[in-house]
Amino acid sequence: MNQEELNNKLSQIRDKLIGAEHKSDSRIYLLCEAENSYAVNKFLFEDVPLRFLIATGIDSEDCFEVLYHFSNDETGCVVTVKAFIRDRENPAIESITPFLPGAEWIEREIHDILGIEIKNHPNMRRLILADNWPEGVYPLRKEVKK
Amino acid sequence: MSWKISSLKKSIWVFHVNTGACNNCDIEIVNLLTPRYDVERFGIKLVGSPRHADALLVTGVGTAQAAPRLQEVYRQTPKPCVVFAIGACACGTGIFNGAYHVVGPVDKIIREVDPNAIIAYVPGCPPKPEAMISGVVKMLSVL
Numbered sequence: 032m033n034q035e036e037l038n039n040k041l042s043q044i045r046d047k048l049i050g051a052e053h054k055s056d057s058r059i060y061l062l063c064e065a066e067n068s069y070a071v072n073k074f075l076f077e078d079v080p081l082r083f084l085i086a087t088g089i090d091s092e093d094c095f096e097v098l099y100h101f102s103n104d105e106t107g108c109v110v111t112v113k114a115f116i117r118d119r120e121n122p123a124i125e126s127i128t129p130f131l132p133g134a135e136w137i138e139r140e141i142h143d144i145l146g147i148e149i150k151n152h153p154n155m156r157r158l159i160l161a162d163n164w165p166e167g168v169y170p171l172r173k174e175v176k177k
Numbered sequence: 178m179s180w181k182i183s184s185l186k187k188s189i190w191v192f193h194v195n196t197g198a199c200n201n202c203d204i205e206i207v208n209l210l211t212p213r214y215d216v217e218r219f220g221i222k223l224v225g226s227p228r229h230a231d232a233l234l235v236t237g238v239g240t241a242q243a244a245p246r247l248q249e250v251y252r253q254t255p256k257p258c259v260v261f262a263i264g265a266c267a268c269g270t271g272i273f274n275g276a277y278h279v280v281g282p283v284d285k286i287i288r289e290v291d292p293n294a295i296i297a298y299v300p301g302c303p304p305k306p307e308a309m310i311s312g313v314v315k316m317l318s319v320l
Contacts, residue, residue, distance in 0.1 A: 160278075161240065161241035161242040161278065162242065163241065164241070170277035170278070171277075175277070
């Protein structure tokens with residue numbers, strides 16, 4: 032799939048997005064609210080289709096962001112879905128593991144260290160924190176003291 | 178020199194413990210055993226159990242999860258034994274200083290079990306195999 036076909040495909044989900052940034056031909060950001068991230072990711076993975084690389088969780092003080100990175104291997108273009116979670120008290124996002132098993136561990140890790148609830152995750156157990164780490168303390172949140 | 182120390186120095190068998198290293202130091206330790214450096218010609222041999230070991234090669238920063246395991250491994254190692262802290266993380270927590278998962282450095286974790294433990298430090302990120310051999314030689318010369 033070349034760049035033009037990719038752009039055409041991406042324009043089909045424009046109504047689910049709140050913005051798109053074409054930084055360059057090899058770096059595209061799709062901005063969306065957390066409620067739409069499941070549909071956008073499913074579209075990118077199954078209908079475009081792109082290869083899932085990894086997800087990133089960020090605490091950006093006024094909201095949480097979960098970034099899903101996809102690669103178009105033919106052109107080397109990386110498409111990142113940036114999902115904003117506005118609710119800081121009970122942050123939650125839909126799991127993409129049901130259709131994308133490779134995302135299982137990174138979603139568990141995001142849940143461990145940022146405390147974002149991953150809804151409908153099939154295997155939500157602690158992954159990387161120590162066994163004696165207290166429940167409800169999320170080490171990479173901004174309010175946690177260093 | 179006591180007979181225990183003199184027999185310890187003859188042919189050091191080592192057990193490798195990773196306490197949260199990034200694997201770079203571990204790769205260099207494996208490098209020690211390859212034909213290029215071949216420390217087995219000095220009798221230094223990697224063994225599969227701490228109960229067979231004379232020395233522990235500890236890499237990594239000493240995470241909260243790994244610290245009790247490292248202490249258990251140290252308890253099971255026959256005394257006298259030598260602990261080598263391999264790499265910047267093991268020597269002084271390096272770039273992970275103050276991070277939420279760190280309880281190290283390695284010497285602090287070991288000294289909680291045995292205040293008189295013999296600990297050698299091989300700094301570097303990662304230390305060269307030559308540096309590790311040099312560290313072993315220096316350790317043996319002061320024992």
